[in-house]
Amino acid sequence: GAGVSQSPRYKVAKRGQDVALRCDPISGHVSLFWYQQALGQGPEFLTYFQNEAQLDKSGLPSDRFFAERPEGSVSTLKIQRTQQEDSAVYLCASSLDGLQGNEQFFGPGTRLTVL
Amino acid sequence: GQQVMQIPQYQHVQEGEDFTTYCNSSTTLSNIQWYKQRPGGHPVFLIQLVKSGEVKKQKRLTFQFGEAKKNSSLHITATQTTDVGTYFCAGRNAGNMLTFGGGTRLMVKP
Numbered sequence: 001g002a003g004v005s006q007s008p009r010y011k012v013a014k015r016g017q018d019v020a021l022r023c024d025p026i027s028g029h030v031s032l033f034w035y036q037q038a039l040g041q042g043p044e045f046l047t048y049f050q051n052e053a054q055l056d057k058s059g060l061p062s063d064r065f066f067a068e069r070p071e072g073s074v075s076t077l078k079i080q081r082t083q084q085e086d087s088a089v090y091l092c093a094s095s096l097d098g099l100q101g102n103e104q105f106f107g108p109g110t111r112l113t114v115l
Numbered sequence: 116g117q118q119v120m121q122i123p124q125y126q127h128v129q130e131g132e133d134f135t136t137y138c139n140s141s142t143t144l145s146n147i148q149w150y151k152q153r154p155g156g157h158p159v160f161l162i163q164l165v166k167s168g169e170v171k172k173q174k175r176l177t178f179q180f181g182e183a184k185k186n187s188s189l190h191i192t193a194t195q196t197t198d199v200g201t202y203f204c205a206g207r208n209a210g211n212m213l214t215f216g217g218g219t220r221l222m223v224k225p
Binding site for chain 1: 119121148150156157158159160163203205210211212213214215216217218
């Protein structure tokens with residue numbers, strides 16, 4: 001497809017379970033971003049990749065959150081031992097290259113609900 | 116850290132009325148982007164402003180970047196029901212990270 005895709009679109013987890021969220025960026029896009037969006041709020045930055053290198057992970061809320069992009073394309077955001085406060089929409093975005101100013105193309109998001 | 120605030124949080128307008136949302140950053144920005152998120156959708160890029168005092172127009176939408184590069188505004192003239200959604204500003208400092216404001220949710224009564 002032409003856009004950013006994410007899977008699953010919806011995920012319900014029991015507290016304490018591990019989850020893995022997948023992002024397929026637009027082909028050829030160098031930069032990939034993960035955001036967390038709580039209901040009624042703006043996206044909050046989690047982490048950023050340029051190709052396979054994770055250049056900024058300052059937004060990850062705890063060491064339970066881990067992201068990777070091993071081959072510089074698909075990325076996975078993993079959350080270990082999920083907590084109720086992790087419930088949110090997780091958005092992935094990609095942009096053409098690492099230069100400032102490129103627009104970010106967002107995927108549809110994964111809505112995570114932790115019971 | 117950098118904070119980006121938007122006001123108002125919500126705005127109800129009658130179709131045909133104008134609408135403005137304001138964005139303020141705690142730090143000087145290198146550039147600012149605006150995104151629109153329809154209900155149930157994901158953010159979609161609208162525009163980027165880079166220069167101090169810059170003004171850009173897209174049909175009924177007018178975007179401004181303040182002289183100090185710490186604030187911005189989006190003005191919509193003669194709103195239509197298709198304008199419904201949440202408008203986010205997102206500021207970028209020296210790095211490649213975008214800091215999003217809380218958004219302004221626009222509701223338009225036909």
